[in-house]
Amino acid sequence: MFSKLKKAVTLILAGAVLLTVPQVPAFAYTDAPTREVKSVKASAASGSSIAASGSAIAVTGGSIVRAHISAKQDNKSVRLTVSHTDGKTGNHITGYQIYKKTGSGKWQLYKENTKRGTFTVKDTKVKYKKSYSYRARAYYKDESGKTVSGKYSSSVHVKIGLTVSKAVISAKPVKADVKLTISHKKAGKISGYAVYKKNKSGKWVRRATLKKTGKTSYTDTNTTSRRKNTYRVRTYYKADGKTYYGAYTKSVSVKVAVSPVTKKITDKKSAVYGKTLVLYQYADGSMVEDPTKYVDEDSFQKYVMYVNKAKQYVTAYGVRDGKLYPLRAFICSPGYATPVGTHHILAQMRWHELMGPCWGQWCSKVASNGIYFHSIFSSQHNSNNTMSVRGYNNLGTTCSHGCIRLQAGSAKWIYDHCKVGTTVEITNSTGYEPFSKPVIEKLPSWHTWDPTDPTAQKYCKAHKCHKYAK
């Protein structure tokens, strides 16, 4: 190669005068031909009358380093790494030309640049499931624009997006819900996940599309306690307006069954000390907060209400065969004057005038000295949108004159379920309670109605602020 090169070196001078200089040892093989060209040019100029300006050297293909190219695809683009193979620095070249071929099409110049070392190019103009080939060559361009190219590298072939990574799932019950933890195997990229659930007749139904590419979760809040909840997931990849799917995971099944657990209360500080409770629990061991849909309310012989003055909430129990079924917990505002002890509901009124004057809804008289369960008071008679927002936001604190203030929905529940004569136990118990204290969302000052009041639903609808929940 060395000798061949020597013979091939040609000196071109401006004005199309071509001189062949067969022996220019200094130029023969160096990584800095430009510098050498200058010295040749200088000697030529000094030894003749020919003007030397614009002189340049041309190099034949054999003297140019051979390019090397590698390619990696990630379903969306191809990352090309270009370098050269000869072990030389490559300083004598002007740059590289990269050629691209789509499928079995023709080679086309894709990119030309003036880099000499190793560099990368990202080709994003590729389509999913198409094949591409690339090759590169180094070139040298002289001052007159004449280009001499090196040999092509061997070509590399890539097919875009052969693998859509497979999803991985696990599932566990969280109260009545099922939480799926979803990720995918590393190979290949994805655009998201599709979650499927088996329906009653055993058919797979797509339940959700998650536009997440990393580890994520999906909570199914629409579960059934009658049979297993069964899921599977697959990844998808979107490219060129099409969706490609990874393989389905194996299916996973979770039970969210609610079961009754009988428990005798041994905590002496509890208001229900010594009583036998039937608690409804989820598969994960947590308490069902509203077990009314799991128990037959008609089977209760009666109800009993426990008002915890110290903790500011009420627990409603159904009574059947001497056992207590905790059904609901209601946040309340008692007062310091609320009388501790055993009471009975004496009378019930849909609206009733309270101290103020103000009016409460769904009132149940608990004690003869004017103690009622009632909704947060309104400033106008029979008016459900003049409610005291302050009173509502104070629920859960001790602030009444003695009445037990409740959310409208709670007062209505008592009004609807508890007949005159129903026992109301008022205590300052610090012990066991089946439910924890409910938490309510505070209202803004303009929200002068109770969001749990079914007769005030229309205001929430108009303001698009709350969804009515029973």
Ligand SMILES: [Zn+2]
């Ligand atoms: Zn509202």
